[in-house]
Structures are given as C-alpha cells and as structure tokens.
Amino acid sequence: MAADRSRADTLRWMAQGTRTFFDALITLPDDRLARPTALDGWTGRHLLAHVAANADALVNLAHWARTGEETPMYSSPARRDADIEAGAARPAAELRAWAARAAETLEARLAELDERQWARQVRTAQGRHVPAEEIPWMRAREVMVHAVDLGAGVGFDDLPADFLAALIDDITAKRSGNGAGPALTLTATGHNGTWTVSGTGDPAPVTGTLAGLTAYLSGRRTDGVTGAEGRPAPELPHWL
Template sequence: MTPAPDPRTWADAGTGLLLAGLDTLSDAELDQPCALAGWTRRHLLAHVASNAEALGRLLSWARTGVETPMYGSPGERAAAIESGASRPDLRRWVAASAAELAEAADAMPATAWAAEVVTAQGRTVAAGETSWMRARETCVHAVDLGTGTTFDDLPEGFLAVLVDDIAAWRSARPGPAIRLITPHTGHEITGDGTPVPVDLPLATAAAWLAGRHREAGLPTLPHWL
C-alpha cells in the first residue's frame, strides 16, 4: 500500500501556488477584493502570514511545554490581519513566515508532534495536526487569492482529505442532509430532511463543501470556517 502523503507536502504545494499567484499581482491589484467577502487581497495575505506565525507558536508550545496560544484573543487575531494588510513588506512577510514555519517543523523532535496544543477554535489537538491545518490554509487561500488557481490545481490527496474533513464538520452542525458521492469518496452528511443525493467530481465537491462553488440545483450550505 502506498503511504499517505505528509500534509506538509500539501502545505508546501499550497504555499507554492499562493506565492506564484502573488508574483503575478501588482501592488494596485493587491488592493482589490479577494474571494472572501469584505477582504482585499492584502487582508487575505496578511491572514495567511499571521496564520504561519500562529502555528509556529503552537509548535513552540509542543516543543517546550510552555503554553503559547495561536492568538491572545479573537480581537488580537483580527487586529493582526488589519494591521498586516497595510504592511509595506507584505510580500516578504508572506514568504518569510511560511519559510520560518517550515524551519520550525523541521526542528521538531519526533516525540513533540504528539504533544497536545489548543487551536484558535478551542480544540485540543496533537501538534501533528498543525501540518493539516497549514495545508488547508495555504491550498484553499491560494484559490481565494483570485489569480487563476482553482481546486482542480490542488493535490488530489489533499482534496480527498478536505472533503472528509468538511463533511465531518458539517455533520456536526445544522444544515441539509446530503449523500455525497465523488469518484474517490462517499459521505452521508447528517442534517435536516431526507438526504439529497449529490454526485460531483472530487475538486468540485471540495469547492462546494468549502463554499467556493455555487451551482443551480445544489443544496445551499451554511458558511464554512
């Protein structure tokens, strides 16, 4: 059996797509809206850079045992994005923060990955989950940047795990009941009413579950993350 790819591989792929897209944008284009309502591309990039630093704090927590939360508060997180969006070195910050997080991961002792840390959403997880958290961040936001990258450009293994992840998340929250089938996965998403059958290509299913694809005839989903 072929071993599953390390989520860090997917995080690196997403980072590569994000930075490649960023290189195509002028400073004026950074001021334009991204795919996320209310945010410019600058806000999106500041969010990704701030996320890298926040995950780095979780790795420090796991490595040293000294509690270092991702953010002091939701307000601190929002302020970091707002102030970061106007940084003159925004491009460098995005690249440097990603590189620093990768270096911190490389320096992690093998035993530290099992240490428990707490996410910004209050979930207690093993430090190893930060690799998946970063993969999700970089890959999805590489699409949100709006430079031509689509879910079809994301690694297939990442898409399959993303569908698993969001389907489980949606099953624990209010929303329509769905029977989702892709060429690689099948999910019964629990919810209200009789399950609606939905058959989609893997990349389209991932985009739809993540709220990045809207098509007539598909059930309307509540907002995700």
C-alpha cells in the same frame, strides 16, 4: 488524524500548497492586491495578511509542541482580526515579505520537532485540543484554499486530488459534527469517493467532481455541482 492522512502526506501538501500560493502571488501586481476577493469584506491584502498571520500563529503551536509552554495561536479573536486589518495596511512589499518570512519560519520550526513533540497536545483557534501532528494539515488547508481565493488563475482542479479528498473528509466531518446544515450524500464523478454529512432533513444527493465538491463544501463557487435531478445543490452555512 484521519487514518489515511499521514504526517508525511500533510507535510507534502503543506510544501505543495506553499509553492502554489506564492507562485500565484508573484503573478499579482500590487494594485491587484487592493481589489476585493470572493471572501466577504476582504481584499487581496487582507487575504495575504491572514496567510502571514496564520503562519505566525502556527509557529506559536510549534513552540508549544517543542517546549511544553502553552502558547495560543492568537491572544484573542479580536486581536487576530485587528492584526489582519493592520497587516492589510502595510506597504505591499512589506506585506509580501512578511508572508514569505512567516512561511519559512513555520517550516523551520516544524522541522525541529521530534516524535514526542509531534504527539504533544496543542489547542487550535477554535478551542480543539489536537496533537501537534495536525499543524501541517492546518497550514496545508490554508495555503491550498487561499491560493484559489487569490484569484490569480489557480482553481480547485489545480490542487492535488489526494489533498482534495482529504479536505472533503475534513469538512464533512466538521459539518456533521455541528449538524447545523442540511443532511447530504455526496458523490464525486471520476472518483470512487462518496461522503455523507449529518444534518437536518432527509439526505440530499449532491454530485460533482472532487474539485467541485471541495469548492461547494468550503463555500466557494460551485460550478458543475448539482443536487437531485440537476437542481442546484442545497445552500450551506459557513464551514469555519
């Protein structure tokens, strides 16, 4: 884990993100969940099914950490996609209940882990081997970002600043690791943070608020984020 991202931080962000997501969800009537979201091909129902299935998948990793029994997040990428499609077709009340129940179960399973179990290696859906301490960060990222994606009035600027800075750290490291996009130098206005992304070409300067940079790096709306001389910031490939 990043040196400035402790387990206490990630558990706190997971709890905050869960509250933010479900507080936003409760404001959406069932018919709104049937509408498209900004995520290509997904309605609100797909998004909610994904968040529910993600909690179930992370419960699998918590079980792996607690018992040492290898329990992958998903049996396969195809099964994951099929489960989201099937979940999106559930009655709205059942879908909401699944998401709430899965979130509560994940919180309970993580609370059972001891120090040795938190350190046990598990495997993410992308195939990375990480200590179980990464699980609450993985969940915090899901519920925080998807609270925005719900389209219920939550924006990146409503999320905690320390979480946004940590997420920028995470995304810039991933983008630098794959090297598929443009090289960037990022500067946050109203904050002392600067980041670099390794990639192709000379580094392009990009400026925006913490919230704006997080939206830009994660492939969401980029209001207020600018490139050199006020031009649009470079387009980026998918983050995950």
